[in-house]
Amino acid sequence: MNPDLDLTLGRIIRAPRAAVWSAWTDPAEFEKWWLPAPTVCRVDRLDVRPGGALVTRLSEDGVEFVPHVDASFLVVDELERIVFTNAIDSAWRPANPAPVPMTAEITLRDHPDGTDYRVVVRHGDPAARARHEELGFAEGWGSVTEQLAVVAAG
Template sequence: MSDSHAPADAPLVTPFAAALDAELDLSITRVIRAPRALVWRAWADADRLAKWWIPAPMSLRVDRLELVPGGAFVTRMSEDGETFVPHMNVVFVTVEASRRIVFTNAIDADWRPAQPAPVPLTAEFVFTDHPEGTEYRATARHATAADRASHEALGFVEGWGMVTDALAALAESEV
């Protein structure tokens, strides 16, 4: 069990230490030139999150952001800024303030089993101190090699890279 209220300098507490599996996982790492507290705030504040969580020129609305284990994360997206359609409906599995976030799309925000599209995954985001700011790692874990390949073909590197760049730009602008 994780403690979402642990001090930022507390040791990272994880229910498991899953290594990256090249057959099943996709991951990107980026150094963001901002302190962990600012990178975390970009995640934890719904207004800030809406600015970077989806690649431009799309718009995002955050309907629910309950950044606690078992909490909901529900968003809608728009191509024209007026008509919003469902984007994500997931549940947080682990939240360690300023350190780690894990969610899955296998369960929806109402705790019902989901049939996620385009691929089922568990996403993990890790924030660690770096001499230049924060090392941010985003990982998508998949159940099968086929799901991993499908996610990669859908543009994981480009899409998750674009939103990580937008996260970095937002956090770095607040330094």
């Protein structure tokens, strides 16, 4: 973790690790938590394997959906770790995504109260990190992590 380039989030989710993993890997569950409510998520592709795709759309009204994320999974260690990047799109082409290119690493570990859930989002330079932080990284990733906890405990 490099504090000049990375943003982090962690919390204990009161659900088994397998339930948190399922919320990350099952498209129907993923749609329930991936975007801060009341925004609606639609999963176009969720192929959670190295080289697999993460493609989502979002809607403010539940009717008209626009592109949101087009990313590739880099590392998938079942029940333990997911790493994806939006700097390479789902067709493995270099991308320059808005608002910032990033690589996110999600780790899951057993905890006496459920799952120790950690996120590290890496950026290529301090300006990208600062922009992501200014856009509300803590609030955005924090709110979707809360929604993830509700889905996993569900």
